[in-house]
Amino acid sequence: MSEFLPRYARVRASLIERLASGEWAPGTSLPSEIALAAEMEVSQGTVRKAMDSLVADGALNRVQGRGTFVAEQTPELANFRFLRIVDGDGQRVIPELLSWTAKTEPADDRIAQDLSLKKRADLHRIDRIRAIDGTPALLETIRVPLGVMPGLGQPDAMPNALYPWYQSEHGVTVLRTDDRLRAVAADADAATALSVPAGTPLLECVRVAYDLTDRAVEHRISHILTNAHAFSVRLG
Amino acid sequence: MSEFLPRYARVRASLIERLASGEWAPGTSLPSEIALAAEMEVSQGTVRKAMDSLVADGALNRVQGRGTFVAEQTPELANFRFLRIVDGDGQRVIPELLSWTAKTEPADDRIAQDLSLKKRADLHRIDRIRAIDGTPALLETIRVPLGVMPGLGQPDAMPNALYPWYQSEHGVTVLRTDDRLRAVAADADAATALSVPAGTPLLECVRVAYDLTDRAVEHRISHILTNAHAFSVRLG
DNA sequence: GAGTGGTCTAGACCACACA
DNA sequence: GTGTGGTCTAGACCACTCT
Secondary structure (H helix, E strand, O other), X not given: XXXXXXXXXXXXXXXXXXXXXXXXXXOOXXXXXXXXXXXXXXXHHHHXXXXXXXXXXXXXXXXXXXXXXXXXXXXXXXXXHHXXXXXXXXXXXXXXXXEEEEEEEEOOHHHHHHOXXXXXXXXXXXXXXXXXXOEEEEEEEEEEEOOOOOOOOOOOOOOOOHHHHHHHHHOOXXXXXXXXXXXXXXXXXXXXXXXXXXXXXXXXXXXXXXXXXXXXXXXXXXXXXXXXXXXEEEEO | XXXXXXXXXXXXXXXXXXXXXXXXXXXXXXXXXXXXXXXXOOOHHHHHHHHHHHHHOOOEEEEOOOEEEEOOOOHHXXXXXXXXXEEOOOOEOOOEEEEEEEEEEEOOHHHXXXXXXXXXXXXXXXXXXXXXXXXXXXXXXXXXXXXXOOXXXXXXXXXXXXXXXXXXXXXXXXXXXXXXXEEEEOOHHHHHHHOOOOOOEEEEEEEEEEEOOOOEEEEEEEEEOOOOEEEEEEEO
């Protein structure tokens, strides 16, 4: 083990650990920079540098004069941060939930590999249909390892945005995702669910989501009808 | 005009201006932090903070012990930074150029709006076909305002990666892009060019590229055959 | 050894929020 | 007014590169 990290990196690691442990709840404030600096026996500037990187990663929010807060996933923010659906004018739209089912199943080899799990590890599986501007446009198959969210059984209710729910109900904060995008033809099931002819081009998004400890916490396959909308991305 | 910017922001703006003016060529080193601090009459820490943000934006590279360098677009880097095509195993692939044509045309209303140009402003237009693993898979229609790259006439040769060429030959450095992704059906022309049946699903990518002064410098419509490959994106 | 970026400190002052 | 984050400074020391 090499422990020759700069101090700000050790402060950062310590903060991540304490955030992941739930020591500070989402939306609440952290101790002040001066207090943390005293506690960790470093200067305020070093704490600041560590926090800068966590703010950049979206794990913390700072408000001048008020304090530093654990970033809270809200449906509005999470939707636009991770699922940037826009209409023809570039205006963001938010899909609404139409229907869903939930069950448990073992991971197939591909999913297990994507999520760095053992073969046939237990998964929660959720299938959802969502609508954009009133028409069904989004088919999602979501898989979450049982080990990541043991409490996610057969849910009573299903929220529209999942990431805020993961955070508030299961203590899992999604900070980033890796998405692989392709164009595919709608198969018979998808065509029925979306009320389009089989073969209609759909945008397929295969995503792995990671939490603040860089653990893979969700696998999601989305099929999106992009006749009137687009998936917006900023690169660079 | 509000000029009440913090000093590091003014230093950053000054550096961007001098980078855009070509005062420091791509790949060459800037004066040292100490020298710039003395010249601009601020402390080294302030120059450092300004440079931090430019490094984060990809405009500069720093190497400990050697100096700070103007980021140079290389075909390898530009390809993976802005066009992350991966195969089924997640390995990146680099398309190779098959054929191209170039001409000049006026902007239609949609393009003019996307590029913030006057209606019917003059554009260079380049059409290209590129292959992935030997099979045609990428159709691109590229439009660049004459005002942005006056020297881009009828080019003698066409490089595979355009952004390094924009930088070295036309002094334009692309730092970020906004992409809108959709799934569409191949029309007759696309189907012929890609040797697939009409109606085959293609990934459509409509992109606007911005330089380091946040000026829109390129409009690019790509149609990508994603039977064996995917467009990889990291969000968060 | 000289010069560069990288880290860290201690302290000053400013801008803002809240009681 | 008190406490918070935001900016800025001057200086110290370390790690690395090149000569």
